[in-house]
Amino acid sequence: MVGETVENKQIIFKGYIQGTPKETDMELRVGKKMKMEAPKGSGSFLVKNLYLSCDPYMRGRMRDFHGSYIPPFLPGSVIEGFGVSKVINSDNPNLKPGDIVSGFTGWEEYTLIHKPEQLRKVEPDNMPLSYFIGLLGMPGFTAYVGFYEVCAPKKNEYVFVSAASGAVGQLVGQLAKLHGCYVVGSAGSSQKVDLLKHKLGFDEAFNYKEEPDLDAALKRYFPQGIDIYFENVGGSMLEAVLVNMRIHGRIAVCGMVSQQGMSDEKGIKNLFNLISKRVRMQGFLQHDYLHLFPSFLEKVGGLYKEGKITYLEDINEGLESGPSAFAGLFSGKNIGKQVICVAHE
């Protein structure tokens, strides 16, 4: 196959959006013919994309908003995101054909990687390859640094996780349980609530859509208040949590990023509780903690192999399923980490 010329199927970002992403904001295109070769002297390498990741932060890249830590997508260009890929041809001395890499790639069948530093080689070690964009990738690492580094948890503390069955939340809850905390999660369907309680080991879980009064719901699950809130959603849930925080509580702010640049953003009330309860509210991004990545892989990979944690994935087959899978994130269609399988190997 190396040296051949192929048609490369791609998912194209059509143009800047407002509001929630829709399937029609992206389209499948059969790209230009592409030569299956990394040009000599370029240091680049050619990969076949196997699994692509649908992550909420990508919504921020669909707006014409340049104030963020990552620039917007370019209209008419291939969507970019995390993926797990196999090296087909390499002009890079550190990679050879057959190597598995994870990092930034394109939503397409094949990608010529010009910035090798955007991906790292992974050792599958009998774990599912898709885990390297989930449990053992950015979402898992976000959970790991957010919980241990930002939340500074102590045994027996009361922990609340929103979007708890999602790519990040499900690991936060399990790490918190292993740490000796009491953990409650919220999610948007009874099926997810059931998974949280019976498969992921949360102490309690509730469907926020069935709670007309979130404050009352939190008081029911946390009569003593909340020490740690792993914030994935913003809005009225955050407002209700603020009222229920305990003294010296901590809020790790991980979600809300999808709201940036939205003109109809709703303000957050109840922030005065930060003072009366002396709460620390800390925004974070996993890429500030990359020095901890090796210890994360060792710890979380180890816990998985020991059967102490589990990880839910929602895998859609085929590159063409990408747009609907991505749009589905924002209505909570996915159960667990949303993955697109482009090719099995």
Added chain:
Amino acid sequence: MVGETVENKQIIFKGYIQGTPKETDMELRVGKKMKMEAPKGSGSFLVKNLYLSCDPYMRGRMRDFHGSYIPPFLPGSVIEGFGVSKVINSDNPNLKPGDIVSGFTGWEEYTLIHKPEQLRKVEPDNMPLSYFIGLLGMPGFTAYVGFYEVCAPKKNEYVFVSAASGAVGQLVGQLAKLHGCYVVGSAGSSQKVDLLKHKLGFDEAFNYKEEPDLDAALKRYFPQGIDIYFENVGGSMLEAVLVNMRIHGRIAVCGMVSQQGMSDEKGIKNLFNLISKRVRMQGFLQHDYLHLFPSFLEKVGGLYKEGKITYLEDINEGLESGPSAFAGLFSGKNIGKQVICVAHE
């Protein structure tokens, strides 16, 4: 005088309020006859109140809101607050007549103190007595722990202080300058702006009432962004600051407490900047740091005696001036720390 019976003038809290405190929410009452004596065996002591403190947090005690760190005032009772007082008669072994104490007392001429732990003896050491409810009291200590402990400042950082000429802000700005930071303050009149720039040593200052676009004002004064925001006001200023924070910035949340329990509270937008800029927003109360009080007194008292810091006070004469002085806080009438002088000694 000890053993005599006197009429005790008092300022009474009339009843729970909504909105901004008004002078008429309090009234002067000539209290019951009071014996100038601390009852034997009570451990109490009798003080003559010299200086009383008007602090914004007291507004929170005027509402029927019990979710805070301090309970509401009791309608029909004497207002309580920080004061500097002289011991007249004592049944407490640690205090003798003539001692000067500072801490919680009543808005009245004389107070029988039943909870000795609410006040501490102070050594005036040639400093103005009123400073023990200002520069060397709760507001000064709030500035000290808020700046050094919560903001974790580094030399050359960009610091913004709102309500910068107030009891807390004026010291924050001066400590930040001494720490080698670039400091800008906002205040609500040209006179205050002038004091900030020419008497308190701020690098720059602006009148927020003359800025139709706070975001634009902040971009003018902080083209590089803000590392540290000492937050005293909440609302639209906080929203504008959030947009202008630098990566790994810190917001010490000290104000806004006056908004708690308000039904018409406005939500705060732009919180997603906490994530993209990885900002730590930390509420705090000075009383969590009381172990640092001795080092605070030594450091700030020392800086004052060396002439390295100054402190602006707005002293109203007479207990009867209390209600209008307190109400004036909320329209920014005071210039510097608002004090009521009940008696000079």
